[in-house]
Amino acid sequence: MATTGVQPAPALMEQVVDGPTGYTGVAATPEWAEEIKRLARERNATILAHNYQLPEIQDIADHVGDSLALSRIAAEAPEDTIVFCGVHFMAETAKILSPEKTVLIPDQRAGCSLADSITADELQAWKAEFPNAVVVSYVNTTAEVKALTDICCTSSNAVDVVASIDPEREVLFLPDQFLGAHVKRVTGRQNMHIWAGECHVHAGINGEELTEQARTHPDAELFVHPECGCATSALYLAGEGSFPADRVHILSTGGMIDAAKTAKSSQVLVATEVGMLHQLRKAAPGIDFQAVNDRASCPYMKMITPAALLRCLVEGADEVHVDPETAALGRNSVQRMIEIGNPGGGE
Numbered sequence: 001m002a003t004t005g006v007q008p009a010p011a012l013m014e015q016v017v018d019g020p021t022g023y024t025g026v027a028a029t030p031e032w033a034e035e036i037k038r039l040a041r042e043r044n045a046t047i048l049a050h051n052y053q054l055p056e057i058q059d060i061a062d063h064v065g066d067s068l069a070l071s072r073i074a075a076e077a078p079e080d081t082i083v084f085c086g087v088h089f090m091a092e093t094a095k096i097l098s099p100e101k102t103v104l105i106p107d108q109r110a111g112c113s114l115a116d117s118i119t120a121d122e123l124q125a126w127k128a129e130f131p132n133a134v135v136v137s138y139v140n141t142t143a144e145v146k147a148l149t150d151i152c153c154t155s156s157n158a159v160d161v162v163a164s165i166d167p168e169r170e171v172l173f174l175p176d177q178f179l180g181a182h183v184k185r186v187t188g189r190q191n192m193h194i195w196a197g198e199c200h201v202h203a204g205i206n207g208e209e210l211t212e213q214a215r216t217h218p219d220a221e222l223f224v225h226p227e228c229g230c231a232t233s234a235l236y237l238a239g240e241g242s243f244p245a246d247r248v249h250i251l252s253t254g255g256m257i258d259a260a261k262t263a264k265s266s267q268v269l270v271a272t273e274v275g276m277l278h279q280l281r282k283a284a285p286g287i288d289f290q291a292v293n294d295r296a297s298c299p300y301m302k303m304i305t306p307a308a309l310l311r312c313l314v315e316g317a318d319e320v321h322v323d324p325e326t327a328a329l330g331r332n333s334v335q336r337m338i339e340i341g342n343p344g345g346g347e
């Protein structure tokens with residue numbers, strides 16, 4: 001259970017408004033920042049923020065990164081409460097890897113259209129059709145789906161994970177069809193079935209758009225961060241030749257920040273969620289970072305507002321629960337991935 005008894009900040013808490021798009025009404029002022037730090041100390045909590053969070057949430061966090069790197073930080077953190085500023089499946093993954101800790105998400109309504117594109121019941125039915133197949137799931141899945149999975153993968157290691165499987169065994173790959181198509185093309189594997197899921201938020205990064213960007217920015221490099229569904233279509237399209245291959249860099253968060261510091265180009269196009277631009281501009285202020293698609297903003301990620309974070313720390317809510325048996329099965333599928341190596345993404 002979450003601890004209670006933390007003294008709220010009455011004036012700020014009175015400003016919190018709960019609406020259909022989340023909690024609003026509180027600005028990220030120095031007073032708010034001081035209050036967040038004080039409340040986190042009182043709760044013995046560490047604040048983790050995904051790269052696609054609002055800039056003010058990234059700036060107040062103790063650690064910023066991608067979902068898997070943050071889950072591993074959560075497991076090693078000395079604090080016994082984790083405040084996960086990201087979407088729900090990410091907080092669940094942190095709970096799966098740290099079952100003894102209290103994991104809070106500032107607004108549990110922050111979902112993910114890609115994770116929602118396959119349910120545990122749908123996966124059960126698919127497995128029944130291919131009883132001998134090995135199930136490989138991208139990390140953007142619910143805890144229940146991870147529990148039915150043999151090996152998880154990230155975009156960085158999906159090819160290695162599929163290549164590690166006995167060529168005679170069929171593979172069920174889910175839920176991202178773009179990542180699945182990319183892996184099938186690279187591995188040449190024919191006995192691989194791909195679930196037709198996608199991130200509806202970012203289906204807008206398309207081939208024509210990427211080709212047009214390459215034409216109108218002839219000196220720019222392209223950074224593709226493969227940790228979120230929005231980038232996997234760009235990953236696929238870059239492989240199709242929509243952007244000249246020598247200017248495409250498929251990079252984890254950490255790799256992207258390092259590459260930004262040493263980049264020779266004065267302009268870099270970034271094919272991922274727009275929140276990533278904040279970290280890149282901080283790392284390399286001399287480079288003009290532009291989004292390939294400036295509409296690529298995840299509304300679920302942006303539900304973690306200053307008001308939501310304040311309410312979370314005051315009330316100890318929303319707490320993330322994963323049934324212990326589901327967590328143990330899900331943990332196995334994540335650990336099998338880590339054993340294969342190169343889980344990638346920000347380390």
Ligand code: SF4
Pocket residue numbers: 087111112113114115140199200201202228229230273298299300301
């Ligand atoms: S950008 Fe897409 S894949 Fe990423 S969290 Fe949002 S809905 Fe999910």
